[in-house]
Structures are given as C-alpha cells and as structure tokens.
Amino acid sequence: MQPAWSDPPFQPLAAGDPREIGGYRVLARLGAGGMGRVYLASTQSGRRLAIKVIRPEYMEDPEFRRRFQQEIDAAQRVQSIYTAPVVDADTRGAQPWLATACIPGPSLAQAVRELGPLPVDTLRVLVAGIAEALQAIHRAGIVHRDLKPANVLLAPDGPRVIDFGIARAADSTPLTRSGLRIGSPQFMSPEQARGEAASPASDLFVLGATAYFAATGRTPFGEGPDAGVLYRIVHEEPTLTDCPEPVLSLVRGCLAKDPESRPSVKQVIETMTSDTESTRPDWLPPTLAHTLHLYAAPVETPPDPPRRSRVRRFAIPGAVIAVVLAGGVATVVRVAQEPEAKAAATSSPVPQKGSPGASPAASPSASRTPVQAKTPAPGRYRINRQFYTGSEWILTLNYFDVHKESLTAYVDYRPRGRSRQLTCKDELPTASVLMLAGGQAVTSKETFCSAHPHRKDWTVKAGKRFTDHAVFPMPDDLSKPFTLEWQPGLSLSGKVKGILLRRP
Numbered sequence: 001m002q003p004a005w006s007d008p009p010f011q012p013l014a015a016g017d018p019r020e021i022g023g024y025r026v027l028a029r030l031g032a033g034g035m036g037r038v039y040l041a042s043t044q045s046g047r048r049l050a051i052k053v054i055r056p057e058y059m060e061d062p063e064f065r066r067r068f069q070q071e072i073d074a075a076q077r078v079q080s081i082y083t084a085p086v087v088d089a090d091t092r093g094a095q096p097w098l099a100t101a102c103i104p105g106p107s108l109a110q111a112v113r114e115l116g117p118l119p120v121d122t123l124r125v126l127v128a129g130i131a132e133a134l135q136a137i138h139r140a141g142i143v144h145r146d147l148k149p150a151n152v153l154l155a156p157d158g159p160r161v162i163d164f165g166i167a168r169a170a171d172s173t174p175l176t177r178s179g180l181r182i183g184s185p186q187f188m189s190p191e192q193a194r195g196e197a198a199s200p201a202s203d204l205f206v207l208g209a210t211a212y213f214a215a216t217g218r219t220p221f222g223e224g225p226d227a228g229v230l231y232r233i234v235h236e237e238p239t240l241t242d243c244p245e246p247v248l249s250l251v252r253g254c255l256a257k258d259p260e261s262r263p264s265v266k267q268v269i270e271t272m273t274s275d276t277e278s279t280r281p282d283w284l285p286p287t288l289a290h291t292l293h294l295y296a297a298p299v300e301t302p303p304d305p306p307r308r309s310r311v312r313r314f315a316i317p318g319a320v321i322a323v324v325l326a327g328g329v330a331t332v333v334r335v336a337q338e339p340e341a342k343a344a345a346t347s348s349p350v351p352q353k354g355s356p357g358a359s360p361a362a363s364p365s366a367s368r369t370p371v372q373a374k375t376p377a378p379g380r381y382r383i384n385r386q387f388y389t390g391s392e393w394i395l396t397l398n399y400f401d402v403h404k405e406s407l408t409a410y411v412d413y414r415p416r417g418r419s420r421q422l423t424c425k426d427e428l429p430t431a432s433v434l435m436l437a438g439g440q441a442v443t444s445k446e447t448f449c450s451a452h453p454h455r456k457d458w459t460v461k462a463g464k465r466f467t468d469h470a471v472f473p474m475p476d477d478l479s480k481p482f483t484l485e486w487q488p489g490l491s492l493s494g495k496v497k498g499i500l501l502r503r504p
Contacts, residue, residue: 027299044433044441048102077391080136082129084162103160104295109149125283128272133161135265138200147206148187185229186219193230201259208254374477376501388494397496413466422458432470437480444470
C-alpha cells in the first residue's frame with residue numbers, strides 16, 4: 001500500500017498567478033518561502049523547471065538586484081550531480097526570477113514529516129550527497145547560508161541541494177536590515193546567529209543539524225521562539241539522543257561551536273562512504289520510493305484566462321461622455337450605448353479618396369510608416385550574442401542563415417581553460433526552439449548532431465571553437481523580435497531574447 005501524502009507535490013495555479021515566465025509555460029505552484037514563490041514550469045520541448053519568483057518587496061532595491069546577479073553568475077559555475085543546475089534567470093525585469101532544473105522528488109523536510117526518520121543506509125547516501133554538493137558550491141566561491149531540510153530534495157538517484165547562495169543577495173536589503181531574517185533559526189550556525197559573516201564551515205554546522213533531523217525527526221537545539229533557539233545554538237550543547245552511529249559521531253563534530261573544529265566536506269564524504277555496500281542505487285526506503293511517481297506525473301493546467309478583444313478592451317461599458325472640440329468651444333455630447341454608435345463616436349473621420357477636402361497628407365498611403373517584411377531576405381544575419389558562460393564552456397549565438405523555406409542558427413562553443421569533449425545526444429533534433437512574438441513555438445527539424453549520426457564525440461581544443469547548428473522551418477512572420485531557446489542539455493541551456501533579423 002502506497003503512503004498517502006497530506007500535501008500534493010503540485011498545487012493548481014491561482015487566478016493571479018502568471019501563466020508564462022521568461023518564455024516558459026507555468027504549470028503549477030510548487031511552494032513559497034522567505035524569498036519568493038516557486039512555480040513548476042516547462043520549456044517548449046517539455047523539460048520541467050522550477051522557477052523562483054522573488055518577492056515584490058525586494059524589487060525596488062538595486063543592491064539586492066546586484067547581489068542576486070552575482071550569485072546567479074556564481075551558481076552557474078557549480079558543477080555537481082547533487083545540485084539543481086541553474087538554467088535561466090532575469091534580474092532586471094519588473095520581478096526577478098531564477099529557473100533551475102526541476103527535481104522529481106520531495107524535500108527532506110516533507111519526507112521526514114510524512115514518513116518519519118530515515119534508515120541508516122539512506123542517511124549515508126543523503127549526508128555524503130549533501131557534502132558533495134557543498135564541496136562543489138564552495139569550490140565556486142559560494143556559501144549556501146540557507147541549508148536546511150526544505151532545501152534538500154530526494155531524487156531517485158540521490159539528494160539534490162537547491163537555493164545555494166540566494167540568501168546572500170538579501171543580506172543588505174532594507175528588509176533584512178529592519179529585522180526580516182532569511183533562513184530557519186533551527187538550521188543556523190553560531191556565527192550566523194550572532195550576526196557574523198557565514199563561511200563554508202557554517203554550512204558544515206548546518207549539515208550536522210540537517211543530518212540529525214533526517215535521523216531522528218528532531219532538531220538538535222529544540223523548538224520554540226526564535227530568540228531561544230538562537231541562544232541555545234550559541235551558548236548550549238546540542239541534544240543528540242536517538243541518533244544512530246556513524247551519523248552520531250559526524251553530527252557531533254559538525255556541531256562544534258568553533259568553526260575550526262568542524263570536519264571538512266572531504267572528511268564527511270569519506271566517513272559516509274566507508275561502507276561501500278550502503279551506497280547502492282536504490283538508496284531510498286520503499287515507502288518513500290513509492291511516492292516518486294507523484295512528482296513525475298502529468299500536470300493538468302487550467303486554460304489561459306480569456307483575453308478581451310481589442311475592441312472590447314478599449315470600449316467603456318455604459319453611457320460615455322465624449323468631448324468634441326468645435327470652433328474652439330468644448331461641447332459635451334452623450335454617446336448612445338449601441339456598438340455602432342460607439343464605434344462612430346470613437347473613430348476619427350478619414351476623407352475618402354476623391355472627396356472634397358482629401359489631400360495627399362491626409363491619405364492613408366501617405367501617412368503610413370514603412371513596415372518590415374514578414375520574412376527576411378535570404379542571406380546571413382550576424383547576431384554575435386553570448387548567452388551562456390559556465391566553468392567549462394562559453395556559448396555564443398553567432399549568426400542566422402536565411403533561406404527560402406528555412407533558417408539555420410549557428411552557435412559557437414568555446415572551451416574554457418583546456419581542451420574539452422562534447423557528446424552528441426539522441427534527443428537533440430528537437431532541443432532548440434524559436435519562440436515567436438505571438439507565442440508560437442517552432443522546433444528545430446535538424447541539428448549538427450542529427451546531421452552526423454555516426455559520430456558522437458567531438459574534442460575542442462583550448463582557443464578553438466565548435467560550431468553547432470539547428471535548422472528551423474521558416475516561420476510565417478519574423479517581423480517582430482523573437483527568442484531562441486538552445487537546449488543541448490540542461491547544463492548548457494540558455495536563451496537569446498529580442499532577436500530581430502535586419503540588415504545593418
């Protein structure tokens with residue numbers, strides 16, 4: 001019998017929720033926290049994302065936006081199978097957001113709340129995986145600052161750490177300066193509780209508290225008012241009853257008050273992986289593994305709210321008052337409610353061709369501004385816009401080649417630091433998408449990899465480049481700016497917005 005969860009993994013969208021964020025279709029709500037609301041979204045090719053939309057209170061603070069961008073840039077350098085990769089972000093829009101790969105599993109907090117403490121074999125994989133994630137995060141120059149059970153997701157192939165580094169962006173905002181704390185008091189280090197700067201050792205302290213919670217369902221410094229919990233973290237020893245070995249010894253070391261006395265992430269990994277038999281693929285207990293299908297199930301989304309037509313959007317219901325200027329005198333005229341009368345009252349009279357008073361300046365053809373052709377002329381259109389920068393690769397949209405019935409996007413991959421290898425994936429023919437201004441999606445019909453089905457691996461030397469391409473059927477209308485979504489893999493995904501194919 002499968003366990004019943006009190007909270008479904010996805011919640012339906014409310015009336016005020018967005019249906020689209022940054023070109024991604026919003027499917028459902030995932031949750032909310034101190035920094036903002038999280039939505040389940042989808043790329044045009046069907047890959048699921050988790051998009052965190054930052055709270056409106058932070059939008060007007062330029063320092064938050066600056067730090068938020070810095071943390072996103074750093075997070076994109078994190079390379080670990082135990083983190084959720086950052087796919088896209090917008091720090092300059094009306095409401096900043098961050099998109100990561102969606103992990104198909106519950107949080108550690110929910111799993112323990114629903115099913116109780118985890119068995120020792122699961123704890124070994126859990127703690128080692130979190131430590132490996134912290135190792136990659138710290139290597140990128142980031143301190144998590146908000147590690148807690150709610151920010152650890154349990155996937156079929158291991159844990160994932162999310163939301164690393166985001167809390168730092170809020171450190172100097174008016175909200176935090178006025179007393180709003182980012183983070184959970186039960187999962188803070190003594191130095192954070194004292195208001196001091198967090199360090200990688202701070203994350204190790206919280207790793208110990210998280211491990212104890214996973215093993216017992218309790219926190220090592222108890223519950224109660226925030227002030228009392230923080231006082232105990234700083235001044236008292238933790239209560240570590242019912243914690244099994246070897247997790248107990250590790251937790252005790254991580255919870256040392258002195259940061260210098262805490263183990264390193266490498267020592268944590270070595271301790272938890274000393275028993276190699278316990279790090280098997282089926283790491284989750286059956287009662288928890290049976291719930292994972294809920295997180296991969298299709299999501300029924302409500303239809304988009306009906307859009308009012310342009311005529312209705314500008315029509316004012318009921319009787320309206322129009323002001324007509326005649327000979328310099330303002331005359332008030334009551335307009336009838338019939339649609340024909342309203343249309344006549346709101347439209348400007350245009351002299352017909354050949355009628356008295358018609359002139360070249362007043363004719364529609366003379367006043368019309370030039371309109372760009374819907375389909376660009378055949379040829380090459382340079383773009384040269386960088387859209388992905390990671391620790392291993394830099395991706396640049398170089399140019400489009402336009403033909404009569406198709407257009408081809410060319411993207412350059414430049415390795416960073418040393419020679420690197422690329423592997424073509426079977427799913428690539430539909431991995432690139434054009435998002436048109438009207439909302440239509442045009443998927444690629446061929447890519448570099450599908451054009452070379454017998455060669456999978458490519459080596460790119462340092463200082464050289466690899467040119468990938470995707471061929472699209474020619475859309476009916478390219479007169480307005482459009483977006484290219486480039487998705488050879490989640491770790492290299494990106495998008496180029498506002499593309500307009502015009503000759504210089």
